[in-house]
Amino acid sequence: MTNQHPQEIELKLQLPPGAVDAFLARMARRRARPVALTFVTRYFDTPDFALSAAGVALRVRRAGRRWLQTLKTEGARQGGLSRRIEFEMPTRGGALDWTRFPPEALAYVPEALRGEVVPVFETHFRRTAWQVNGRAGARIEVALDVGEIVAGARSQPISEIELELKAGQPDALFALALEWAGAFGCLPLDLSKAERGVRLARGVAAAPMKSAEVALGHGLSVEDGFAAIVQGCLAHFQANLPGVLASDDIEYVHQARVALRRLRAALRLFRGACVVPQALMAGARGLAASLGPARDWDVLVVETLPAIAPHYPDADAWQCGLTAIEARRQEVRAAMRAALGAAQPGAWLLGMQRWLLQQGWRADVTQAQRLAQLAPLDDWTRRVLKRGHRRIARDARAFGALSPVARHALRIAIKRQRYAVEFFQPLFAGKRQARYLAILRDAQDSLGRANDARVASTLMAAVGAAAGPMADFVRGWLAARLAAGDDAACAAHMQTFLDTPTFW
Numbered sequence: 001m002t003n004q005h006p007q008e009i010e011l012k013l014q015l016p017p018g019a020v021d022a023f024l025a026r027m028a029r030r031r032a033r034p035v036a037l038t039f040v041t042r043y044f045d046t047p048d049f050a051l052s053a054a055g056v057a058l059r060v061r062r063a064g065r066r067w068l069q070t071l072k073t074e075g076a077r078q079g080g081l082s083r084r085i086e087f088e089m090p091t092r093g094g095a096l097d098w099t100r101f102p103p104e105a106l107a108y109v110p111e112a113l114r115g116e117v118v119p120v121f122e123t124h125f126r127r128t129a130w131q132v133n134g135r136a137g138a139r140i141e142v143a144l145d146v147g148e149i150v151a152g153a154r155s156q157p158i159s160e161i162e163l164e165l166k167a168g169q170p171d172a173l174f175a176l177a178l179e180w181a182g183a184f185g186c187l188p189l190d191l192s193k194a195e196r197g198v199r200l201a202r203g204v205a206a207a208p209m210k211s212a213e214v215a216l217g218h219g220l221s222v223e224d225g226f227a228a229i230v231q232g233c234l235a236h237f238q239a240n241l242p243g244v245l246a247s248d249d250i251e252y253v254h255q256a257r258v259a260l261r262r263l264r265a266a267l268r269l270f271r272g273a274c275v276v277p278q279a280l281m282a283g284a285r286g287l288a289a290s291l292g293p294a295r296d297w298d299v300l301v302v303e304t305l306p307a308i309a310p311h312y313p314d315a316d317a318w319q320c321g322l323t324a325i326e327a328r329r330q331e332v333r334a335a336m337r338a339a340l341g342a343a344q345p346g347a348w349l350l351g352m353q354r355w356l357l358q359q360g361w362r363a364d365v366t367q368a369q370r371l372a373q374l375a376p377l378d379d380w381t382r383r384v385l386k387r388g389h390r391r392i393a394r395d396a397r398a399f400g401a402l403s404p405v406a407r408h409a410l411r412i413a414i415k416r417q418r419y420a421v422e423f424f425q426p427l428f429a430g431k432r433q434a435r436y437l438a439i440l441r442d443a444q445d446s447l448g449r450a451n452d453a454r455v456a457s458t459l460m461a462a463v464g465a466a467a468g469p470m471a472d473f474v475r476g477w478l479a480a481r482l483a484a485g486d487d488a489a490c491a492a493h494m495q496t497f498l499d500t501p502t503f504w
Contacts (some may be wrong), residue, residue, distance in 0.1 A: 013186040032130040080188030121151035139170025151201035174354040179208035181347040208251035233263035273372035275360035290339035321470035396494035411447035432503035
């Protein structure tokens with residue numbers, strides 16, 4: 001890479017629109033002089049969006065009387081921090097001039113595609129920028145962008161802060177971002193304007209995101225695996241957090257909760273080698289606790305009650321009861337959002353990302369812990385999977401004699417082993433792994449049905465008389481289901497688990 005085309009390092013934050021004035025007031029207290037410009041930016045791609053699919057953003061921007069054309073590549077992104085290669089130079093008018101790009105930039109766009117590119121969307125925003133000093137001599141450009149993305153008849157608001165590192169270390173960006181996340185409720189933002197514009201142009205709506213496979217390979221150390229797995233869990237949670245705060249789609253809450261459960265399982269898995277600070281651990285527990293009640297009410301309304309409704313003789317009475325339950329559910333959802341706001345999830349995410357960037361697990365460790373961090377991940381993985389398997393097998397053999405409390409603990413152990421298998425899936429291959437994972441999922445679901453019934457019964461008791469006679473009917477139904485149990489099916493799953501060969 002040449003000095004003419006440096007790597008762009010920036011941290012992006014989503015700023016609540018209602019906090020714009022407060023942020024401007026905060027920046028006015030600094031001695032930095034603001035520079036305000038209005039930008040009109042035209043983004044180009046092929047009709048089938050081949051450039052964006054390749055991780056390339058191509059634009060022409062007008063700032064005052066100047067026109068600039070820019071080509072950016074998709075680089076590493078995590079927790080709002082991105083590192084990208086950027087080629088930028090003056091141009092004339094609002095059209096692309098391929099002759100002005102250097103060969104290094106042109107290499108990212110095959111010649112066959114250059115004649116196909118057309119304008120696909122625009123961004124219109126006002127940027128207020130400050131040059132500020134950060135920690136340890138860092139120089140940072142802070143930019144507040146407020147405006148919109150426009151693609152045909154569709155539009156989307158822009159309200160974000162970009163912190164671009166001009167000199168110094170990326171940690172200086174996190175120091176500022178953490179301050180503003182705590183003060184204004186900012187969230188880390190990984191999606192660029194270009195990516196959001198492509199989604200808008202294609203008519204792709206935001207949707208809940210499931211966990212993605214962690215990119216692990218042979219030859220990694222334990223600390224490499226730890227960092228990759230934790231990063232994957234954080235990305236999963238961050239992707240669903242805006243939907244939890246703003247959408248009524250219940251899958252956002254479900255996926256965010258799963259992300260935190262997977263994260264806590266990963267931290268437990270690596271606790272002998274990589275220890276996370278108590279403040280960050282407490283933050284994860286608090287966020288998970290704020291999501292739990294809302295998810296319980298969602299399961300009751302969307303899964304449990306629809307299965308019982310056809311058996312209730314009075315449809316009108318059922319609907320009246322359901323209205324009362326739905327009102328309680330909405331109260332719980334509002335309380336969840338208030339609790340999340342108080343927990344400052346944006347600041348927690350940034351804190352976790354900063355700790356990962358600093359490789360904080362290496363701080364204040366014993367020699368034995370450091371050796372464990374440097375150990376081969378493949379060997380370590382086999383040991384932890386074997387240990388988790390033994391814990392499940394012990395209770396599976398005695399399943400018929402287990403108390404409800406012990407069965408609940410067994411379900412949690414199965415869930416943790418399932419997450420561990422999913423984390424380390426890239427390190428293994430073959431049908432035996434898939435078979436083992438399928439058995440864990442079936443066993444977890446089987447044991448989970450009894451737990452769902454107990455939780456639903458507790459919620460119906462909390463609603464009480466407000467739900468009318470249907471509440472007693474539902475509680476009776478659930479009690480009968482718990483009394484009948486699912487012992488035979490659960491026991492069969494336990495025996496299948498014991499009979500299934502391990503894959504490691």
